[in-house]
Structures are given as C-alpha cells and as structure tokens.
Amino acid sequence: MEHKRINVFGLGTTNADVPSSALLGNKGANLAEMARQGLPVPPGFTLPTEVCRRVLAEGALPADVRDDVQQAVRELEAATGKRLGDPERPLLLAVRSGSRVSMPGILDTVLGVGMTDDVAAALAKASGNARFARDVHRRFLARYATVVMGIRTRIPGDQDPFHVQLDRFRTQRGLDDDEELSEADAAEVVNRFRTLIRGTLGADVPQDPHHQLTDAITAVFLGWRGPRATAFRRANHISDEEGTACTVQAMVFGTLPPGCSGVAITRHPNTGVRVLYGEYLPDAHGEDIVGGARTPCPLSESRGGRKPLKEAMPAVYEQLHAMCTRLEAHFKDVQEVEFTVQEGKLWLLQTRSSSRTARAAVKSAVDMAGEGLITQREALLRVDASRLDTLLVPQLSSTARKEVLAQGLPASPGVACGKVVFHAEEAEALKAKGLDVILVRTETSSDDVGGMRAASGILTARGGTTSHAAVVARAMGKCCVVGCSGIRVDYVKAEFVTTGGVHVRQGDVITLDGNTGDVLVGPVQTEVSSAVPELDTLLSWADQVRRLKVRSNSDTPQDAELARKLGAEGVGLCRTEHMFFEAARLRCMQELSLSTSSEGRRAAMARLLPMQRDDFLALFRTMAGAPITIRLLDLPLESFLPDSDRQRSELSAVTGLSLDEIRVRSDALRHSNPLLGHRGCRLAVTYPEIYEMQVRALLEAACQVHAEGISARPEIMLPMVVNGAEYASLRALVVRTAEKVFGEKGVKVPFLVGPLIELPRAALAADELAVQSDFFSLGTDDMTRMALGLSRDDMDSFLQAYLDQGLLRHDPFVVLDERGVGGLVRTAVDLGRGARAGLLVGICGEHGGEPESVAFFHRAGLDYVSCTALRVPVARLAAAQAAINAG
Ligand code: PEP
Ligand code: MG
Numbered sequence: 001m002e003h004k005r006i007n008v009f010g011l012g013t014t015n016a017d018v019p020s021s022a023l024l025g026n027k028g029a030n031l032a033e034m035a036r037q038g039l040p041v042p043p044g045f046t047l048p049t050e051v052c053r054r055v056l057a058e059g060a061l062p063a064d065v066r067d068d069v070q071q072a073v074r075e076l077e078a079a080t081g082k083r084l085g086d087p088e089r090p091l092l093l094a095v096r097s098g099s100r101v102s103m104p105g106i107l108d109t110v111l112g113v114g115m116t117d118d119v120a121a122a123l124a125k126a127s128g129n130a131r132f133a134r135d136v137h138r139r140f141l142a143r144y145a146t147v148v149m150g151i152r153t154r155i156p157g158d159q160d161p162f163h164v165q166l167d168r169f170r171t172q173r174g175l176d177d178d179e180e181l182s183e184a185d186a187a188e189v190v191n192r193f194r195t196l197i198r199g200t201l202g203a204d205v206p207q208d209p210h211h212q213l214t215d216a217i218t219a220v221f222l223g224w225r226g227p228r229a230t231a232f233r234r235a236n237h238i239s240d241e242e243g244t245a246c247t248v249q250a251m252v253f254g255t256l257p258p259g260c261s262g263v264a265i266t267r268h269p270n271t272g273v274r275v276l277y278g279e280y281l282p283d284a285h286g287e288d289i290v291g292g293a294r295t296p297c298p299l300s301e302s303r304g305g306r307k308p309l310k311e312a313m314p315a316v317y318e319q320l321h322a323m324c325t326r327l328e329a330h331f332k333d334v335q336e337v338e339f340t341v342q343e344g345k346l347w348l349l350q351t352r353s354s355s356r357t358a359r360a361a362v363k364s365a366v367d368m369a370g371e372g373l374i375t376q377r378e379a380l381l382r383v384d385a386s387r388l389d390t391l392l393v394p395q396l397s398s399t400a401r402k403e404v405l406a407q408g409l410p411a412s413p414g415v416a417c418g419k420v421v422f423h424a425e426e427a428e429a430l431k432a433k434g435l436d437v438i439l440v441r442t443e444t445s446s447d448d449v450g451g452m453r454a455a456s457g458i459l460t461a462r463g464g465t466t467s468h469a470a471v472v473a474r475a476m477g478k479c480c481v482v483g484c485s486g487i488r489v490d491y492v493k494a495e496f497v498t499t500g501g502v503h504v505r506q507g508d509v510i511t512l513d514g515n516t517g518d519v520l521v522g523p524v525q526t527e528v529s530s531a532v533p534e535l536d537t538l539l540s541w542a543d544q545v546r547r548l549k550v551r552s553n554s555d556t557p558q559d560a561e562l563a564r565k566l567g568a569e570g571v572g573l574c575r576t577e578h579m580f581f582e583a584a585r586l587r588c589m590q591e592l593s594l595s596t597s598s599e600g601r602r603a604a605m606a607r608l609l610p611m612q613r614d615d616f617l618a619l620f621r622t623m624a625g626a627p628i629t630i631r632l633l634d635l636p637l638e639s640f641l642p643d644s645d646r647q648r649s650e651l652s653a654v655t656g657l658s659l660d661e662i663r664v665r666s667d668a669l670r671h672s673n674p675l676l677g678h679r680g681c682r683l684a685v686t687y688p689e690i691y692e693m694q695v696r697a698l699l700e701a702a703c704q705v706h707a708e709g710i711s712a713r714p715e716i717m718l719p720m721v722v723n724g725a726e727y728a729s730l731r732a733l734v735v736r737t738a739e740k741v742f743g744e745k746g747v748k749v750p751f752l753v754g755p756l757i758e759l760p761r762a763a764l765a766a767d768e769l770a771v772q773s774d775f776f777s778l779g780t781d782d783m784t785r786m787a788l789g790l791s792r793d794d795m796d797s798f799l800q801a802y803l804d805q806g807l808l809r810h811d812p813f814v815v816l817d818e819r820g821v822g823g824l825v826r827t828a829v830d831l832g833r834g835a836r837a838g839l840l841v842g843i844c845g846e847h848g849g850e851p852e853s854v855a856f857f858h859r860a861g862l863d864y865v866s867c868t869a870l871r872v873p874v875a876r877l878a879a880a881q882a883a884i885n886a887g
Helices: 023-037 049-057 061-082 117-127 130-148 159-173 183-201 207-225 227-236 286-293 314-331 358-370 375-384 385-391 424-432 446-454 469-478 533-545 557-565 585-593 598-623 645-655 658-669 682-686 688-705 722-745 760-764 766-768 780-788 799-804 821-835 851-859 869-885
Strands: 007-009 044-046 092-097 110-115 245-250 260-265 277-282 335-342 345-353 394-396 404-408 409-412 417-419 437-441 459-460 479-482 488-492 494-497 503-507 507-513 518-521 526-528 549-553 571-575 627-629 713-718 751-758 775-778 839-845 864-867
Touching: 007 023, 023 049, 023 092, 023 245, 023 314, 044 061, 044 092, 049 207, 049 245, 049 571, 061 130, 061 207, 061 245, 061 488, 061 851, 092 207, 110 130, 110 207, 117 130, 130 183, 130 207, 159 183, 207 227, 207 245, 314 335, 314 345, 345 385, 358 375, 358 385, 358 533, 358 766, 375 533, 375 869, 385 851, 385 869, 394 417, 409 469, 409 751, 417 459, 424 446, 437 446, 437 488, 437 869, 446 469, 459 469, 459 507, 459 851, 469 479, 479 507, 503 780, 507 722, 533 869, 549 821, 549 869, 557 869, 571 598, 571 864, 585 598, 585 658, 598 627, 598 688, 682 688, 682 722, 682 751, 682 780, 688 713, 688 722, 713 722, 722 751, 751 760, 751 766, 760 780, 760 821, 766 775, 766 821, 780 821, 821 851, 851 869, 864 869
Parallel strands: 417 437, 437 459, 459 479, 549 571, 549 864, 571 627, 627 713, 713 751, 751 775, 775 839, 839 864
Antiparallel strands: 007 044, 044 245, 092 110, 092 245, 260 277, 260 335, 335 345, 394 526, 404 518, 409 479, 417 507, 488 494, 494 503, 507 518
C-alpha cells in the first residue's frame, strides 16, 4: 500500500522515487536507496522529518501517524513472517533517529523494541540460545529506560547507571568480559536492571510492544530538542526547523553465530588510499564497536595478532567488499558502511559518506576523478577548502603521548614547542641565544610584534581567531593558539595557572598545537605531513575554473616566497608597519614619534630609508614582476612607543630625552580608542615625512630592480581614506615624491595609487574616490569593526553567548557579514566601477581566506582576494568552488 507519510523499504516492493534525505534523513534515504538497489538491508520504514515537527508542536505522536505506523508494522510482519509480541516468532525492532546531516552519536536509538518477558522466554527457546535472549533483553531495558523513560534525569552524576550495575556485577563474579556471563548471570543482570528501573522511576518498562513502539518513536523525535542535539546544531549551523526522521527496522543480531558486527570504509579515512578499511567484532552488537569495551579486529589485514574478517569469514568478506564497491560507485563518494552478520548472513544497516582527514579528502577526490567515478568539477566540490591549510604545516605525531594542559582556539596552524616567556623582549633575547620560545600573553598588542616574530609559537588567554595575536601570527605563518580561557597569566610571578591548578613558570617547556588549539605539557613529537601530490593536481584544476585571482597578505620576502610557492599571483597587502618592529627600525619610529619638529622627523626617516628600501628590494625580487600592493603606514604612532617605565628609561638613555619628555609626548599621542582617530593616512596629513620616506623607499627600490631587468609593479595603498579631498591631497603627495625620485634616477617605473576602503563612509561615497584611483582594495576587517561597532580584540567576552543563542551565525571577523558589511562591499564596487569602468577591485581583509566569504566576493564581481600565505590554497579552491556553484 502507498503511504503518504511513511516510507517502507526492503519489503519486496520497489519504490520508483529516489529517496530524499531532507525528508527521510540521511540514514532513512540511504537505507531506502540500498533496498532499491537490491542490497540486503533489514526491512523497515521511515517516518519523515515532517512528523518530527508535528511531534515537537503537539508533544505526542499524532493519531493519523499512529495509524500509519500500525499499518506499516502489519506489512513488516507479513514480509518477515514474524509478529510484534508473538510468543512463537517475535518481531523485534530497532528505532533509530537520522537527520539530513548525520549527527554521529548525538541523537537517540532504542534497540530491541517489542521485547517483553514472554518474548524473552520465547526468543530463548526459538534460538536455542538463552544467553543471547537475556543479553538482548537487558540491552533493551537499559536503552528504553534511558531514552524513553528518562532515568538519567533522576540519577545524579554523569555515569550510565546500567554500566555501573553491570560493572559491579562482573566484579562480584570476578569476570572481565560480558561474554563470560553465563545464562544464569545474564538472567540475574536482567533482574537487577528491572529493580533499578522500578526503584528509580517507580514504574516498569511496559509489556505492550505497540505501546513501546509508539513511545520509542516519540522519544526519538523529542530528542531533536535535547541539549546535545541543540549544541551540535548550533556548532554546525543546522536549522532547528529541519527535524529528524525516525527509522523503524527489523533487528538483526551479530550475536547469533556465526555472527559479528562491524564498520567498513571504502578508502582509508586518514590517507585516502583505496583499501577496504574498518573493524569488526565477532559475536557482537553494532553498539559494542562504538562502546570501545572490546578491541575490534581489522577487516583486511591482520593487526596485533587479530584475525581479519578476510580470514575469519572469507565468503562474507568478499560479499562485503563487492557491496561496498557498489555503494561507492552508486553514491560516488567514500562510504562508511555498518554491517552485521547473523547466522552467516550479511546485512547492511547503514551507509553514509565517510568523514576523512583533509589529506584523505584530497587524495580520494582526485583518485575518484581519475577512476572516472566523478568529474573534475565534482572532485573540486568534494574537498572542504577551509581545511587545506592543515596539510601544509607540521602536525603532532599521531602516536605521540599527549598531556593536555588547556585548550584554546586554533588561530594559526602548525605545532610549536619551546620555553615559556611572558614578555616580547625576553622572547627576542632568548631567540638571540638560539632557544625556541613560546610567547604567552593575556593578549598581544603591537608592542609585542618583535617578540612574536622571535617566538616559535604564541599563546593568548584572551581574543578570538581574528584578534591581534591571531592576525599577526597568521601573517607570519606562525603557530598560534588564542582565547585559551582556561589559563590565567600572572606577569608579576612570571607564570600562568590553569583552571586545573597547574602552575607553568617562565622557562618551562610547552607545546602548542595550532591545528586543534591544544596546549600540551613538555615537548611532543611532531611530523611534517608528507607532501600530498594530489593537492597540486586538485589546485591546478581549480585554477582552470576560478575567475577570482588570489594574492597574499605578506610583509616579508620569506613570507612572499612561501605564498608564491603556494600559488599566490601577487601580494594584495604588505602591511609596512610590520617592517618596523625589529630593534633598529623601531628606534627610528620612536624618534619619529617623539619628535615635535619636521626636521627631527625627517632625520629619523632618513635613517629608516635605506632599511625600508632594502625591504622593498627583496620583496620586488621575490615577486619578480607580480603586482604588490604596499600599504603605507596604518598604525597610530603611539604603537611604537613603550608603555612601561622600564622601557621608557631605556629609550630615554638612547635618545637623551628625559623620562618626563617621553611621557608628555606619549600622552599627546595616546588614543582613547586605538582603532579610530589619528591613524592611517591621517598621520600623513599631519606628518607627511613618513609617507614621503615610504614612497621614496619603494620607488627607489623599484627603479633599482628595473635596472636588474625585473619589472616591479607597486600598487601604493593609502589606508583609512575617508573622502575625496583627503585622498586627492595624499595622492598628490605620492605623485610629487614619485616625480622627484624618477627625476633623480633618470628612469620611470609604472605604479598605481589607490585607497584601502575600510571606513563605511569611503564605501558609501566610493565614486568620489574612484575618479582619481587606479584600484580599490577593500579592508573588510576594519569595515566589520566600524559597521558592527565591534572590536576583534575584545569580543571573546560575549561572542560565545551570541553564537549559543543564535543571535549571530558566525564570528563576523571570520565569515563576512554578507547582509551588512557585504552591502558596503557591493556599494563600493558598484559606485567605484560606475565612476570608473573596469576599476581593479580586490579585498585584503582576513575574509579573503575564508571559503564562504570568498564565494560572496566572487558573486560581488571582485577581481581578486588576498589572504595569508597558508590560506592561498584555501582561497584558490574556494574561488573555484564559488565559480562552479555560481553556474
Ligand atoms: C582591514 O582592515 O581589512 C585591513 C586589511 O587592515 P588591518 O587588518 O591591517 O587592520
Ligand atoms: Mg585596517
């Protein structure tokens, strides 16, 4: 019979429609599809997600759905020749949840529904295996009392009371393993479980199988609203409205010999190599594999003296192998298949796309395209672009022993190990002695940049993945963990203390895992993931498809070199202030900042000029003709001045200025909010010497490499531009300086001038800038700050609450706020290109390396995105995915 609301499968009828996972959940749809393909799945039926929404609204299974369930059960009984509650041939059911996106281990399952005292006795008799029947009975009682009757809410603590009972019983009997339970033992365990349930809940598990089924289905649906499922949905951006489906299926038992339960994966989940990978447990239920109490055996090759399935049950193995190959070919993706063998017969219980490491994802996608299973375009869409950067940096060795001290946010990938220091100067001093250090700060500021450069890794107690520490570390390609709220930094005692009470002192060795956010005790062995040759293939396919160009945010020649190797087509942002934190340059910037006369500033800049010119020379040579966007100084001058009295005394000794003079000048430069005010190109309105020096340095360098036969292509960028008049005046300064340099050198090199559009006003009035611009670069970091009134350095105190309560979908500094900030981006592009057709427009905010944002920039018609070097492959793939998805 046709069921409107219920989808039956494996009952001998073939459903013409391809099952939909939005309706039937991933599990239900794939089971139905496997049945359609004639594969051996235990028969059953699926209640669609729509029923979940009704159950959540009404608090119970609606009457019409109950009728449908009764009807489907009758069909199942007819097909299996068994009946629910029948003492001769009892039908037992598995009631499983399954939403569109698989949520492993999150939603509830009730196994053995239909079990009553009479049925247990009948099952013992029919199977000739009383121990088996008792075992099924006790598992059913435990699951039913937990999922349906909510026994855990009545018992304090987070231990499973049934596990506790079973462990206690085994200890009393001196048994190690469940298999050693005799039939009498198994019967006793059933009795103890019954007593526990009655004692705690004042009620028994109902003896009516139909009542059990209705309540189990209802409980599975209501589980969608449970705390675990809600937290999972928030973390994975799954809408509350989707709901779960519920599949009811005839039980099969891996405990009826010869029997086993297992999981098979069609390609190795860590490497992507094509082998039938997986595990099985003889004489076991599927849940025993996940439970971890017994060590499973491998499928294909013997491991640790354990016999693989291939040898233990060769015929079954061959069948399984053939079916898995078929499933992979059908679903065109690596499959993870759950199976059970009952009395020698193989059953498939579930198939889904397997989870895999980034490495395995790349290899299997490229291999499957090579095998003709999928197209190159499909291969490009198969890989999660955001995880590619983890392939390029060292990883912790998978076999290493790890002791986790605390956990923060993985801000910049890689692994770093070294002695703990708390101050930037100490980091530089120890580094100079050849030691590896980890700089630990509550949070970092521009004062710390020199120390950050010297450190192998950076750890902060506060801040999110776009905080100062995170942004600077990524730009340096340095391992960094931020927002580690489980530590408190005490600068006075030179130690940090974990919430667990562990004191880590200056000089102690720790390891940071920038791939996971773990902070670990002592040194931990690392391994560089060996190159993945398939990555180059995949990225070459991406390059053929993408329209967006990809540049890098690189401040040093070394970083630009790395970016180039990873496929950067230019530098989209060179933050020149990052060139100023090395000691000799910092001194020049301090003298500039302290000087109150134009002559004093000129003298300081004259000393900085050759150093800055050398920086640019190296950068031009490295990028050999590729475009380089150089942003003139952006940071407020106060950032170059010391903030402690000790540092001020040092500066006083060097400059000959009194401590008071230094204090007065520092106070004059102080900002109430360092994000706004006297920074960016406004500095050059009052102190033009800085930009004059920078433009001279970069153009002198360009002329010099020109003589070497390298065509430098500088794009000079003015930060924090606010209006046309301001921009015109500073552009004139650039052009004037350029003419002077070219006159002196007797040679002209091409260069572009453009604004960094980061203020909302600049975006809203972009046409007045465009008429006098050669390019636009969009600074979406500051644009986010200004548009949302947020600072990326202090959001950690409330961001999590916003995410938990669903008030924000993402950290807006990570994934672009498309509606708001994206609106400013579109306005800037439209007004800019309206005033100047074909204007070159790129983006250099951190969003340039985030796939969802890259897709938006593609749709908004930008020419390029620019991101940190390690994210260049991410952006290349994301840009290709955006082009494919846009059709
Ligand atoms: C920006 O604001 O987007 C930008 C690129 O500048 P920074 O991140 O250096 O503030
Ligand atoms: Mg900015």
